[in-house]
Amino acid sequence: MNEPILRIEALRKSFGALVVTDDVSVDIEPGELHAIIGPNGAGKTTLIHQLSGSLKSDAGTVTFRGRDITGLGMVERVRLGLARSFQITSILDGFTVLENAAMAVQARSGSSFRFFRQASGETALNEQAMAALAKVGLDDRAHRRAGSLSHGEKRQLEIAIALATNAGMLLLDEPLAGTGREESAVLVDLMASLKSTHTIVLIEHDMEAVFSLADRVSVLVYGRLIATGRPEEVRNDPDVRAAYLGEEAA
Amino acid sequence: MNADAENAAAAVPTGTAPGRKPLVARGGANLAALIMFGVLALLPVLAGLIDDPFLVVTFTRVLVFAIAVLSLDFILGYGAMVSFGHAAFLGLGAYAAAIPAAHGVTDLFLQVAIAAVACGLFALVTGAISLRTRGVYFIMITLAFGQMAYFFMTSLSAYGGDDGITLATRSTVLGSGILENDVVFFYVVLGTVAASYAVLRAIIGSRFGRVLSGTRENATRMQAIGFPPFPYQLTAYVIAGIIAGIAGVLLANQTEFVSPAYMSWQRSGELIVMVVLGGMGTMIGAVPGALAFLLLEEWLAYFSEHWKLGLGVILVLIVLFTRGGIAGFVSKYLGGGRA
Numbered sequence: 001m002n003e004p005i006l007r008i009e010a011l012r013k014s015f016g017a018l019v020v021t022d023d024v025s026v027d028i029e030p031g032e033l034h035a036i037i038g039p040n041g042a043g044k045t046t047l048i049h050q051l052s053g054s055l056k057s058d059a060g061t062v063t064f065r066g067r068d069i070t071g072l073g074m075v076e077r078v079r080l081g082l083a084r085s086f087q088i089t090s091i092l093d094g095f096t097v098l099e100n101a102a103m104a105v106q107a108r109s110g111s112s113f114r115f116f117r118q119a120s121g122e123t124a125l126n127e128q129a130m131a132a133l134a135k136v137g138l139d140d141r142a143h144r145r146a147g148s149l150s151h152g153e154k155r156q157l158e159i160a161i162a163l164a165t166n167a168g169m170l171l172l173d174e175p176l177a178g179t180g181r182e183e184s185a186v187l188v189d190l191m192a193s194l195k196s197t198h199t200i201v202l203i204e205h206d207m208e209a210v211f212s213l214a215d216r217v218s219v220l221v222y223g224r225l226i227a228t229g230r231p232e233e234v235r236n237d238p239d240v241r242a243a244y245l246g247e248e249a250a
Numbered sequence: 251m252n253a254d255a256e257n258a259a260a261a262v263p264t265g266t267a268p269g270r271k272p273l274v275a276r277g278g279a280n281l282a283a284l285i286m287f288g289v290l291a292l293l294p295v296l297a298g299l300i301d302d303p304f305l306v307v308t309f310t311r312v313l314v315f316a317i318a319v320l321s322l323d324f325i326l327g328y329g330a331m332v333s334f335g336h337a338a339f340l341g342l343g344a345y346a347a348a349i350p351a352a353h354g355v356t357d358l359f360l361q362v363a364i365a366a367v368a369c370g371l372f373a374l375v376t377g378a379i380s381l382r383t384r385g386v387y388f389i390m391i392t393l394a395f396g397q398m399a400y401f402f403m404t405s406l407s408a409y410g411g412d413d414g415i416t417l418a419t420r421s422t423v424l425g426s427g428i429l430e431n432d433v434v435f436f437y438v439v440l441g442t443v444a445a446s447y448a449v450l451r452a453i454i455g456s457r458f459g460r461v462l463s464g465t466r467e468n469a470t471r472m473q474a475i476g477f478p479p480f481p482y483q484l485t486a487y488v489i490a491g492i493i494a495g496i497a498g499v500l501l502a503n504q505t506e507f508v509s510p511a512y513m514s515w516q517r518s519g520e521l522i523v524m525v526v527l528g529g530m531g532t533m534i535g536a537v538p539g540a541l542a543f544l545l546l547e548e549w550l551a552y553f554s555e556h557w558k559l560g561l562g563v564i565l566v567l568i569v570l571f572t573r574g575g576i577a578g579f580v581s582k583y584l585g586g587g588r589a
Contacts, residue, residue: 107476
């Protein structure tokens with residue numbers, strides 16, 4: 001196996017007496033799509049917050065491409081190439097779809113302390129933004145207000161923004177949340193196409209999607225990782241069945 | 251779908267993004283600004299025709315405040331920074347004219363430079379501290395800094411303290427007393443408003459401006475793509491402080507008198523009211539906002555000493571019924587303000 005792209009060691013987080021992330025250690029291999037599943041309240045989103053830097057960990061380390069990033073915030077981590085999406089859609093509603101993506105391109109290309117040249121006229125920004133939109137299939141919506149998109153399209157835009165940051169690794173927090181059947185099919189296809197170019201950590205409730213996409217699956221229950229492995233191994237793990245899949249299978 | 255067609259139409263001239271402010275589309279706003287400044291430029295002619303020199307004086311005052319309102323709208327409307335101490339910059343700028351003048355330094359450019367440096371530094375220091383807080387705390391801390399500046403000037407007895415200080419003459423331009431002429435002074439002020447408007451509009455459309463308004467809309471999203479809010483907000487705060495300071499120099503010249511009352515928190519509140527009246531986050535609303543406030547003040551005071559009650563009622567009505575203030579109202583009833 002290669003050197004892991006993201007190494008999570010003994011990560012902890014508690015809110016008061018409630019331990020939300022309890023001694024989590026896992027290596028994410030370059031190029032894999034690693035799904036993290038678990039029942040509601042298992043601490044999946046908290047883990048993503050810790051990995052993306054929006055929440056400080058109480059203990060443990062996170063190493064990205066060999067560099068200790070435990071102390072870095074979200075801004076520094078995305079600059080290193082670790083981008084995230086949000087469970088609750090987080091886009092700039094009042095801006096156009098293109099501007100949403102162009103903003104992410106702008107963040108990594110040159111200074112944003114430029115005061116007079118009009119950003120809407122920067123073809124380099126717009127072209128790269130357009131490329132990101134084309135990857136998620138939103139290029140025909142480029143000039144619409146982001147707030148006017150359908151829910152599924154907003155979820156696509158959420159991913160396009162992460163792509164536009166040029167990050168090599170994506171942390172996707174329930175990209176299918178709230179989507180209908182057709183919308184989620186589009187998103188699953190999209191993630192499948194991203195597998196070849198990006199390392200992805202995926203949190204998702206939709207088991208069908210997880211088992212069709214994931215190279216490996218980790219199961220989080222009450223903040224603890226109880227299993228990590230190939231989808232079929234995890235599916236057949238008795239602990240997992242008892243703790244989690246059992247409920248659904250029953 | 252209707253919205254579809256509308257957006258498609260707006261997207262036709264590709265490359266130019268349709269204005270993210272739905273209230274006043276960008277092209278429309280520029281045209282409206284051109285018309286507005288054009289009409290204002292004819293005002294002295296009109297005043298001559300109807301033989302009312304006071305009209306020029308009144309509008310000079312309105313336009314001086316409009317500069318301060320523009321700068322406040324920049325941080326409030328685009329940066330979501332509700333500064334309740336903005337009058338401090340206006341007052342500091344006024345003292346940057348009055349104090350050097352008391353020592354015989356009457357050159358306008360020198361005074362503007364002093365105002366810009368003083369207000370820029372004051373904004374840098376107070377902004378750096380204030381921006382560590384959010385929401386109501388930001389409002390309170392900017393108010394506190396404003397009051398500190400107010401009390402500092404109150405206790406500065408060498409320059410009039412509480413009583414204020416009278417300017418012997420208006421500022422000079424390259425040694426000439428040309429600003430003593432009200433019409434010339436009017437055009438200097440009008441030029442400053444137009445320049446401030448143009449500069450701030452350009453900044454709003456720039457990379458920097460995008461980051462600023464993106465942060466207003468969703469700071470977490472902006473951090474997730476790599477933009478920390480602080481340096482951008484602080485820079486905007488400093489820019490606004492400098493422009494308000496320049497307005498202060500002009501205010502001192504307009505009244506030929508400066509007192510700490512210019513910096514009181516009530517003044518800061520009035521500036522916010524002017525921004526809201528004109529339309530927050532529109533820039534174009536600054537002049538109508540200042541005009542409406544100052545005229546209402548005069549008009550209502552004519553009826554009753556309790557004029558602020560009347561102003562309160564009008565403000566409530568405007569907020570309830572027009573949303574985007576005067577600029578929003580106009581753009582709504584004039585075909586979206588689009589050119």
